[in-house]
Amino acid sequence: MTRWLRTAGSFGLTFVLVMTVTFIALEALPGDAASLRAGFDGGSGRDAAVREALNLDRPWPERYVAWWSGLLQGDLGVSLREDRPVASIVLERLPVTAALAGLAFVFSTTAGVLLGAWAAFRAGSGIDRGVRAFTAVGLAMPEFWFGFLLLLLFAVEFAWLPLFGLPPGGGVWATLQHLLLPAVTLAVPRAARQARVVRALVLESRREAWLRTAVSKGAGTGRLRRQAVLAALPGALPLLALDLGGLLTGTIVVEQVFGLPGLGALLIGGISARDVPVVQGVTLLAVGVFLVVNLMSDLLQQALDPRLRDA
């Protein structure tokens, strides 16, 4: 319990730190939302009036405190670009990113665990070498460039899949098609990383005493393998959590490549529009998910792995 409290405490600290860094980073940027809204070719001196209307003429510490007091009351503020509550904007964008991240996570975890385990059981074979080559290349893969290649191949050359964005008409099936390439783009480097870790863990668990005992008692190969993989999985949890938690920021680039209107696009747009409340809102969500997922993986790992419980 104390351990849990300490972890939660340090997560809270991280959270405050992150939001402060984000705020200061945006304040440090030249230009503000007012000059962007006043725009170009539209008469001069207008930005001062807009600045006043948006409260941007107040000193930043005052706005910083106002943001926190708003947050404590459950209010994320109003977008400086869209004149709408940040919470509703973020909630509008969330499904796109959540679907993309979810799909990518399912792909990467399935592929990562299967490939890793497969390679471990055939350690030293051609299959193992192949999987290891895949992980080495996957880890070095520039994500957005891999997206280009998939686009070129499947959306242009073969024209099997749609080129960009989401289907304006909606629909589950059409949306899935639009999300397929981006999800694969996100999944490959992550699958590579997971395969690498799972392979090492399974190799390790095969060496462990209980498994060798089971073998000497004549247990079947299939069951043993399952046991070995199951025993190895808790060890992979931190990585899986890291991947899941990090997917929210990982989508930034991929949304850009495939023109998807998710949180990543909102973040990039928010930064260039100097829309501080929106960037704070997206960061809050990204960091919140990141921290909560990591916390949960911590707890889950303790629950699953007796060795950690003993310690």
Added chain:
Amino acid sequence: MRNARSLTATAVALLLVLLSLVGPWLLPYDALQPDYANTYAPASAAHLLGTDALGRDVLTRTLAGGRTSLTVGLLATALAAVLGGTLGVLSQVGPRWLDAVLGRAFDALLAFPGFLLVLLVAVALGGGPLPLVVAMGVAGAPSMFRLARGLARSAARLAHVEAARALGARSLRVWVRHALPGMLAPLAVQAGSLFSTFLLVEATLSYLGVGIALPQPSWGNVLQDARGLLLRQPWAAVGPGAVLLAAAWSVQALADGWQERDDRPVFDRV
């Protein structure tokens, strides 16, 4: 097999460094000189990767871009290693409260989604090579810190270090003479891993428009340029990306190679 990989990786890495250094002189084109009569040229014998919107040779720009990208990646790695490594050792040599403060601070940094941190810092500092080095260096420091701290802690318990201390040697001297050499190899492995990641991060940030700005080429902004040519001139995207992939792979493979030879506990880059 292991040697073959290390050998290949060394060869690829050397080739890339060499090409980035002298390549732009070997090719008859200037990375910045436009050729208006020859825009969007497809790949040919004269232009192996074709030309871009200004008629500039994409291969020349890729090689010149390697110079920027490799330098930025290397400097960022050095910053992360020096910052994280020094503080990691200090946390063990110095007073106990220092360890507590540094540990807490770096834990907090480590819990920050890394890419978001780099993105925000790079944006706040205004983009360009130096801000990128600072942003990536700071974001990479926690992992170096954690590793250096752990290594320093176990080194302090090593027999020959304790013996030297018992014989009355001054503590900093003991560290430099007896503990540090054993720490260098794992730190180098971690640094290699970071370098590989930084190459990808620089490219990604430049692609997003917050990294290295045009007209100075880097792997990232050459690829950003290529996005607009994707359907017309795919080689402009495929070529530089493959070079970047080869660079990131070779550095990572070299780091893996050292690690396996070193046969120390696994410090995975995650």
Added chain:
Amino acid sequence: MQPRVLRLTLTFILAFTLTAWTSAERLTLVTDAQPDTLDPHVTSATSAFQHTKSFYDTLVEVGRDGSIQPLLATDWSVSDDGLTWRFELTEASFHDGTTFDASDVVATIQRLQADATGSPKASEYAVIEAVVAVGERTVEMQLAAPAPALLATLASGWSAILPSEKIASDHDFANEPVGTGAFTLERWTRDSDMRLAANPAYFLGAPNIEGVTVRYVGDSALQLQALRTGEAHVATAIATADLPVVEADGNLRLVREPSGLALVASLNTRRPYLDDPRVRRALNLAVDEQTVLNVAYGGGTPIGTFMEAGSPWTPADVMPFGQDLNEARALLDEAGVPDDWTLDMALPQPYESHITAGQVVQDMLGDVGIDVNVRVVEWGVWLSEVYGGPRDFDVTVIGHTGKLDPTGRLDGYGQPSENYVGFGDSDVAEWLAEGRSNADPEVRQAVYGDVLRRMHAAPPFVYFGTPDRTYAVRAEVDGFWMTPLLDSFDFREVSLN
């Protein structure tokens, strides 16, 4: 699954979804820029007006030939002293069901003038002293001085008529447009698409199509691909390199017509050497404007002064500078420009064509011995530090949008402090004041001619030209057009065969 079977299945899926997208009743247009807001009174972005045109109407509008035509106002008259304008209004209703009448015009003009609105064009309406609803369908504007440009102002996107009730209740027009327009907003997903639905009660008759989907795709190659596969009906950005592809495709029709833009490299005339008109002429002579247009903007027509190509306001004796390196070098020598002169060029991201043009200019100035340091800055930084604030730049590259009357483009260039290039003197200020208030077309033609001649002789810009607006439509699309000078989309007459 066998590869062949897989491929067949996928092809089937694709065919299925394609038919789902291109239902015969909806027009799909792909374009690169999304609006910043849908409140027509507070924006200055062409991309915003391209959309607001479908939701709102103005009293008068620009016809296909560039002349001003009736819209919500069926007829108008001006008193002899030019101080009283009277408009007769048509019968129409707003999307919320309320009837359009004179009070809406009054409320709209008052909203445009109010400080609280913060309209970028408030100054253009300042000349209107009073707006009075004379009857339900008659409105009268009393002016402080004659304003020959008033009709042009009322035809521009800024003058969209909003319902008075909604103005009074401080409605969020930025996200939920309510006008009399031919379309209503169905859904706007920023960074992705906007869906418009036909307004069956439109006063000029309901549109032929059920609706319009506008999708935002920055990449011109992707736009073209979408057009060719039928995913889109109209693509608004066709790159020069792709022209042959479009021309060869029997399913596509290419439209090339002049836009209203004046593309320039702006020179900060407050800076050393740039304050010398000879140096600024030399820079114009060093740059080959046709090459800049071809390489960066997909082709266009060169200009020699601050007015879009083909404008009737440009005097016949003002020609583009052309390229003359020797003359340029001679002028630079004469002005005593040192050999190591280095210019600071700020280019706005994410406008790739301006960044490309800047690099071409950098290269060309190198040929006359001028070094240029290129610095790419974000749009927000450009607005607050180059265009506004400290005006920290020597050279920048930008396009000035088209205006229906020269007042719109030129006002502000009489006073150095009122424009970012620091251009202007008492002569120009006087000419501009005359053009603003003299109703005689011949006098206006003469004074604006003088201004444009001065802007050629002592150029505060390196003039490039007016780019072609090049877009492609699928053969089955009929009746799509873009308004001259304002470059707005007009979907009202579109039909799909």
